Amino acid sequence: MDDQAHAARTIWNCLHDWWTMLPKEKRSLGAADAAIRQARKEIDWLAALPAQAAQAVLKTYFQAWKNCWDGRADAPNFKARFRSAMSVDIPQGRDLNITRVHRRWGMVNIPKIGRVRFRWTRNLPVGKHANTHNRITGSRLVKDALGWHIAFRVQALEPKPEPHAGPEVGIDVGVSLPLALSDGDTKAHGAWLTAKERAKLLRLEQRAAHRKTFRKPGERTSNRLQAAYDQIQGLRARAKRRHLDWQHRTTTEIAAKYSVIVVEDLAITNMVKSAKGTVESPGNNVAQKSGLNRSISEEAWGRTVELLTYKTARNGGTLHKVPAPGTSQRCSACGFTTPGSRESQAVFVCKNPDCGWSGNADHNAAQNVLHLYRMGLALIPAAGRAVVRRASRVKPATAR
The missing domain is CATH 2.40.50 (OB fold (Dihydrolipoamide Acetyltransferase, E2P))
Incomplete structure (x- = not known):
């Protein structure tokens, strides 16, 4: 299986080089198919991959370009040996x-x-x-x-879902509280690893750091150091699997209960950028920002939205995105936005002298998210970007 996976990755990389170097008028599916057949004949270890699996690599590569041209994804790129997942398709x-x-x-x-x-x-x-x-x-x-x-x-063959008759809900994502709903419900989780597993992970990381000090620059990784790395990856993969299981269970429950789900349109890539800065203008609170970035990445907010999108459509509901700025500073009771109203991560106190409402900050943000949708400020993607639409609500979409 390892040999087949490495052969599939190599065919992808060779196909990518062939595609980018040839002129546009010479690129075609038939020419790419002929190039793959010739490569499998001339290179012995590429023949470890079945011919049908090689054809699947070709179809996947062309589909990746179609997704790029339609604005649904970035352009396909080179698959590195240690940074790409090993996989083989049986079509x-x-x-x-x-x-x-x-x-x-x-x-x-x-x-x-x-x-x-x-x-x-x-x-x-x-x-x-x-x-x-x-x-x-x-x-x-x-x-x-x-x-x-x-x-x-x-x-x-699935029947066309009936329009969902459930209520509407706004969702605010966070770090300390993963999901806060506008109706007061919360979806939280504990640590993905047990105390014993966390202690083992720390011990393995210290062992790997110690063994790494003996490696000279340019020298290959020793078997002992690689064994420590493998054990660390095993524990992290176990935590990731538990997290994915929690996300599936939680999103399935939410999609089955609510007809309209509203979330924030977050630029997560910009949120997790490093605060290190440059030599001329170094950043502030670099360590704190690095810890926050890790926490945001561990919660995988983008994957939660993806799961909610198709599960909501499967149940006859719809998912909408609204602009994120100001949702955590606006008071859901009076509607005023005043700086400093969020006194802490969990408490919101309105600074309006005529209001003075206080409550949970995450639930307040979730109610503001739902309010933006009801005001007609839903974002509709168009050609790979989001535009604000001020119109009536969109009818529920059906799952394909």
Whole structure:
């Protein structure tokens, strides 16, 4: 599997170089297909990747450019060996030949590898349960620090969802309180690692830092240091998996309850920029800003919004984004925006002498987020950017 993943990554990089160097009039899907076939014949270790998986790399690369031209993503780039996830695509479901051994395990056929046992975690349309409208169309092998995993692509016929009849809600994301809802509900979580696992992680990081001092500049990483790095990545991957599980459960609950979900349009990339500055003008509170950046990245706000987007549409609801500036400083009771009203991370006190309302700062921000939507200030993406729309509410979209 490692050999196939490295071959797939190399084909992607060679295809990217071929695409960027050729003139526009010579770029075509047929020419790229011929180049891949020739490379697999001339380079022996590229033949470790099945021909169908190589074709899947080509289709994925062209789809990446289409997404870039449509403004949905950035341009595809080079995949580095140590910074990209190892993965192999199996585009045809009929080659998998999936069988269920018993309740917890199943067997799947992987091209050029053979029969492999996998953990059965979800119901799959195999055997008598498979038909034209509910069948497996392919799979993807992905490797992380915990090992290899297989994800199956399932084609299913779902009924068109009815319009959701639930209430509207605004959501404010944060660090100390992950999700605060405008109706007073909160969605929080604890530490992703236990106390014993956190102590082990600290011990491994100290061990890796100590072993790194013995490595000379330009010298390859020793086996001991690499073993420490692997254990650290394993613990972090376990924490990431627990976080993703919490996000899925929380977003599923929210999407099933509310018909309209309103979130802030946050520029997260700008929020996590370093405050180090330059030599001429060094930044202030660099250590504190670095810790805040790590906390923001760990919460993965963008992934939460992505999960809410498709789950809300699947349930017959809609998700909208509103401008973020001023939502944490505006008083939801009187509507005045005064500097310094948020006295702490959790307490909001209105500085308007005629109001003086006080309450939870996160819930106040969530109510302001919902207020902006009701005022018709929803942001609608257009050609890769967001524009303010002052109009009536958008009808619920249907899931495809």
